[in-house]
Amino acid sequence: MGKCSKDKRDLYYRKAKEQGWRARSAFKLLQLDSEFHLLDDVERVVDLCAAPGSWSQVLSRKLASKSANPATIVSVDLQPIAPLPGVTTLQADITHPSTLTNILKLFGGEPADFVCSDGAPDVTGLHDLDEYIQGQLILSALTLATSLLREGGTFVAKIFRGRDVDLLYSQLALLFDHVTCAKPRSSRASSLEAFVVCQGYRPRPGWQPESLQLKHTLVPLDLNDASIDAAERSVAPFVACGDLSDYDADATYQLEKGVQAVSLEPVQKPTAPPYKTALEKKRAGTLR
Known part of the structure; x- marks a missing residue:
């Protein structure tokens, strides 16, 4: 989490620091x-694109209090992730075949119950791009998820709602019983982001997750094909998550009168910031 003026006025940003969340x-x-009660009866979880680790923190805290047996949580990201209690971190590429093998080893060959991804690219402002x-x-995360999930498992991923997002919903409906587009209260209304919640993994007979890697695209769904069940042509419902009377992520909040402003340090400083090289040169006196 940064320290720009907008962050300082964002109540969710401040609450995250106060409650010890990394983001x-x-x-x-x-x-x-x-x-959606995503974490009920969950023992094996994979958090993709996990850095800096705030979702892994949630998984660690929630599953520690729910499960009688210790849950196995694996967090994967290209960037290093600072250690978290009860979480195994992998610095790996989710598109590389060895990542799947390493995760399955950590699970003892057992499938995952829940796979999530809060990953997103550095936005350019060009919405189509x-x-x-x-x-x-999402395609890369889905490829890994369908290789890991047990039947009936759940997949959650961040999406950007755009012109063709309904095609994504229809394609995901071919693999899951229920597909929902969800917008948490803490996600800014001004942002295109939402989350696709896919519950009840049911791969079709003969389904091969590797086909996604080879084609780099999901098979286009012909909405005029009479052989496709009508339910598969339906639009994913939209759900707003969180108490509607809770804090507004787009609003700015001032401190109450009499409350002294205190600057809180980040819960976890960046492990590999983009300015790391500049810092090293500055310490060495070679920055020009």
């Missing part, structure tokens, strides 16, 4: 879980 995005998973890149990221 305000922790509230998004908390609100999704409150609505951002949506395309995010679509490719």
Whole structure:
């Protein structure tokens, strides 16, 4: 989490620091879980694109209090993730075949109950480009998820709602019983982001997750094909998550009168910031 003036006025940003979350995005998973009960009866979890680890924090805290047996939580990201209690971190590429093998080893060969991804590209402001890149990221996460999930498992991923997002819903409906578009209260209304919640993994006979890697696209769904069940042509319902009387993510909040402003340090400083090289040169006196 940064320290720009907008962040300082964002109440979810401040609450995240006060409650010890590494990023305000922790509230998004908390609100999704409150609505869909994602973490009930879950023992094996994979958090993709996990850095800096706020979703893994939520998983660790929630599953520690719910499960009689210790849950196995694996967090994966290209960037290093600072250690978290009860979480195994992998610095790996989710598109590389070895990542799947390493996760299955950690699970003892057992399938996962829940796979989530809060990953997103560095946005350019060009919506069509951002949506395309995010679509490719979802595809990579889905490829890994369908290789890991047990039947009946759940997949949650960040999406950017754009012109062709209904095609994504229809394609996901071919693999899951229920597909829902959810917008947590902590997600800014001004943002294109939402989360696709896919429950009840039911792969079709002969389904091969590897086909996604080879084609780099989901098979286009012909909505005029009479052989496709009508339910598969339906639009995913939209659900707002979180108490509507809760804080507004787009609003700014001033401190109450008499309350002294205190600057809180980040819960976890960046492990590999983009300015790391500049800092090293500055310490060495070679920065020019």
